[in-house]
Amino acid sequence: MQAVRVDPAGVPRYLTTIVASSLNWLNEHEREQIWEAASVRLSERSGRNAAPSMTRTFRIDHELSLRLYEPSLTEDSLGLKTWTSSLLLSRRLKDLTHHVPDGETRVLELGSGTGLVGLAAAFIWRDLITAVLLTDLPDIVPNLQANINQNPMTNSEKSTQMPRVHSRVLDWSDPSDMPHSDTDRYPLIVAADPIYSTDHPRMLADTVRRWLKPLPSSRFIVELPLRQGYSKERCDLKNRLEEFLTIVEEGEEIGFDDWETADGRPAEVECWWSVWQPKPCN
DSSP states (O other): OOOOOOOGGGHHHHHHHHHHOOOTTSOHHHHHHHHHHHHHHHHHTTOGGGOOOEEEEEEOSSSOEEEEEEOOOOTTOGGGSOOHHHHHHHHHGGGGGGGSOSSSEEEEEESOTTSHHHHHHHHHTTTTEEEEEEEEOTTTHHHHHHHHHTOGGGOTTTOTTSOEEEEEEOOTTOTTOOOSSGGGSBSEEEEESOOOSTTHHHHHHHHHHHHBOOSTTOEEEEEEEOOTTOHHHHHHHHHHHTTTEEEEEEEEEEEEEEEEOTTSSEEEEEEEEEEEEEOOOO
16 A cells, blocks of 8 residues: 655645544543544644653663653743754663762763653663762752652662662853762763753863863763754863863764654754773873
């Protein structure tokens, strides 16, 4: 049977007619189900800001799938959605295992959002690390902690074989929030898609400088989407990191956003990942 190609521009119009229809030939329960389904599909095609709250399952590999709750976006709370670079970095963690420092390693995630990368790290690196701390802003952390709780394989109360996974607020703009001593710093820091303003490169670099242990074996792993309009910010971040870190491994990869473009195809996203280590002290 030959597939019929649907004009993507006509889909929203078709969905709108369903929502506006009385559907009076159906019973009340059937009408409500159809109206709700059509409304959700219409919202998704209106962009992420219009998407409803949902719980989604992300498959990392044949062993690991994570369920994450994503509330509807309000104002500029972009951390309430799971972005492509987070999924790509989560899937790359296994290939980056050789960068995990020896010993009892704790992992810090900056700008955790829905928690995908940090939760994936807890599972993939479970034999090499003892704890993972997921951090973000105050309006993001409650949902972040809820996602930690709803994934039993990463909840230390339910599995003694897993690293401890917890969350807390960490505001990059607050320089007073810093480790009390070098023992409180982390030998491994991860971040995905952390740049959304001209201030973020400076704040992120300063936060990494405060929280990363100044040891040759320490690592900062980051993945950035190569978005148009953010080249200056990416360059700024790289220049700031190069003041105290050096790249030991890097690469580019392609992912696809889960929301469609205007022509109905998945949005292609090119990303750059890199692994950094501290420069030798003079």
